Amino acid sequence: MxxxxxxxxxxxxxxxxxxxxxxxxxxxxxxxxxxxxxxxxxxxxxxxxxxxxxxxxxxxxxxxxxxxxxxxxxxxxxxxxxxxxxxxxxxxxxxxxxxxxxxxxxxxxxxxxxxxxxxxxxxxxxxxxxxxxxxxxxxxxxRGTALDIKSDAASPLIGRLLRGYSPNMKALNNSVGLLSVLAKKHPNLGNAMKEYPWMMSGYGKPPSICHVRRPSDVISLExxxxxxxxxxxxxxxxxxxxxxxxxxxxxxxxxxxxxxxxxxxxxxxxxxxxxxxxxxxxxxxxxxxxxxxxxxxxxxxxxxxxxxxxxxxxxxxxxxxxxxxxxxxxxxxxxxxxxxxxxxxxxxxxxxxxxxxxxxxxxxxxxxxxxxxxxxx
Structure with missing residues (x-):
């Protein structure tokens, strides 16, 4: 060699x-x-x-x-x-x-x-x-800030695991309403659900490829x-x-x-x-x-x-x-x-x-x- x-x-x-x-x-x-x-x-x-x-x-x-x-x-x-x-x-x-x-x-x-x-x-x-x-x-x-994750809309855990992911809060609130008939052992069921990103499958819209084009973004999200x-x-x-x-x-x-x-x-x-x-x-x-x-x-x-x-x-x-x-x-x-x-x-x-x-x-x-x-x- x-x-x-x-x-x-x-x-x-x-x-x-x-x-x-x-x-x-x-x-x-x-x-x-x-x-x-x-x-x-x-x-x-x-x-x-x-x-x-x-x-x-x-x-x-x-x-x-x-x-x-x-x-x-x-x-x-x-x-x-x-x-x-x-x-x-x-x-x-x-x-x-x-x-x-x-x-x-x-x-x-x-x-x-x-x-x-x-x-x-x-x-x-x-x-x-x-x-x-x-x-x-x-x-x-x-254009716009629709894909920005705000601190009051999602927990920091989602921001780390699903970078650039925008959850549909209306659908999420509807899911929380369906679960409201259960006994609430957690003081805030909505915020608790936000700690588990897989609970929001199908409710959020993935970001555009215009926002996921760098290798670091691709690896982080996908x-x-x-x-x-x-x-x-x-x-x-x-x-x-x-x-x-x-x-x-x-x-x-x-x-x-x-x-x-x-x-x-x-x-x-x-x-x-x-x-x-x-x-x-x-x-x-x-x-x-x-x-x-x-x-x-x-x-x-x-x-x-x-x-x-x-x-x-x-x-x-x-x-x-x-x-x-x-x-x-x-x-x-x-x-x-x-x-x-x-x-x-x-x-x-x-x-x-x-x-x-x-x-x-x-x-x-x-x-x-x-x-x-x-x-x-």
Whole structure:
């Protein structure tokens, strides 16, 4: 390990990879913001257009609002893309072991990409949650002090356990009235109920994600598990994306090698004898693969984005888990994490995601090769 860290070649590739991922993320981030806002703003009756969403962002946050949460996504993408390509190269090295030609079949690239995408999802999920809530806050802001917990409305214990939680005092008083027929062993039954936040399940309204967007707020109100809660749709999304991305890229790579070998005399027997392909052709192949993979996995991206907009306090999640209250819908819907009410809006923002993934993949691969060439030269 020490020898690996001292190796300048490893450090050079790490710097080039980090720089290329950050550059590709920054250039395409406004497309990602518009895609997210189109996904989360739609419902059964309202489907804002791109111009309406852009107008909201410009009015509330200015054009700089399109870059809210960029830092979180950049860090997550560096770690996630590094995990994806690292695991892919590790798995394909086992496939190529013992073969005369340094060759990977398309089916092998598909399987390795699925595993690499699943691992990437676990790494990037917390960063995507914070990033998405920062993006939504740039276009949807709730003003006022309705979410402030006053000392005369709730006990300090609720303020510590349910930070940002606003109890519905009218419903709470009605509950106290229903219990008034019991013998009052406590001098103040209403204040006693406020000492137990789970007694108010369903009576309070969770705060907006605009007020629960920092990691400390998420952990305080929703718990550590919220960073990976219902990650199933994200795993399926990244597995589909990784499998299709690497399989198409490998197929295009083989096609370009065959096309180049046909023009050579004599025709090379091994792919290694053909020589390297041009960085531009490899970058274009990566961009096309990224666009197709994004289109194939977009429905799961919409399901994950909409689910991350739900603020679920810790005690409510514990009750859902205790009573085994899973997602509604058929077994396939529950297994994939797709809500039945979202079936008609699963393709919202698909063109923005295809453009973002295609351009980002092209920029990442192209800038990586360019940086490597400049550093080693």
């Amino acid at each position: 020490k020898e690996l860290l001292k190796d300048q070649t490893f450090a050079t590739h790490m710097v080039a990879g980090t720089w290329s991922v950050v550059l590709g993320t920054a250039l395409t981030y406004p497309l990602d913001t518009l895609k997210v806002l189109l996904q989360v703003s739609a419902d059964a009756n309202t489907r804002p257009t791109t111009s309406q969403v852009l107008l909201k962002v410009r009015t509330l946050s200015g054009y700089s609002g399109l870059y809210n949460g960029l830092g979180w996504l950049a860090v997550g993408r560096v770690l996630g893309v590094g995990t994806r390509f690292g695991i892919y190269e590790l798995l394909t090295s086992f496939y190529k072991d013992g073969r005369e030609d340094n060759f990977v079949y398309v089916a092998e690239a598909l399987m390795a990409g699925i595993v690499a995408g699943a691992a990437e999802s676990f790494v990037t999920s917390p960063f995507e949650l914070v990033k998405l809530r920062a993006q939504v806050s740039s276009a949807y802001r709730i 718990g550590w598990g919220a960073l990976w809660r219902r990650v199933r749709s994200g795993i399926i999304r990244d597995s589909v994306f990784g499998g299709i991305f690497f399989s198409i890229w490998q197929l295009l790579h083989e096609t370009m090698l065959d096309w180049k070998a046909v023009k050579m005399t004599p025709i090379p027997r091994l792919d290694e004898d053909v020589g390297p392909l041009s960085p531009l052709s490899v970058s274009l192949a990566a961009g096309f693969s990224g666009s197709v993979a994004a289109a194939a996995s977009h429905v799961f991206d919409t399901a994950k984005s909409r689910d991350q907009c739900n603020v679920v306090p810790k005690h409510v999640y514990m009750e859902e888990k205790f009573f085994k209250m899973g997602l509604p819908g058929k077994e396939l819907d529950r297994w994939t994490g797709i809500h039945p009410a979202d079936r008609k809006i699963l393709y919202r923002g698909i063109f923005f995601r295809m453009a973002r993934s295609g351009v980002a993949s092209f920029v990442i691969v192209g800038s990586y090769f360019l940086t490597i060439d400049q550093l080693f030269s």
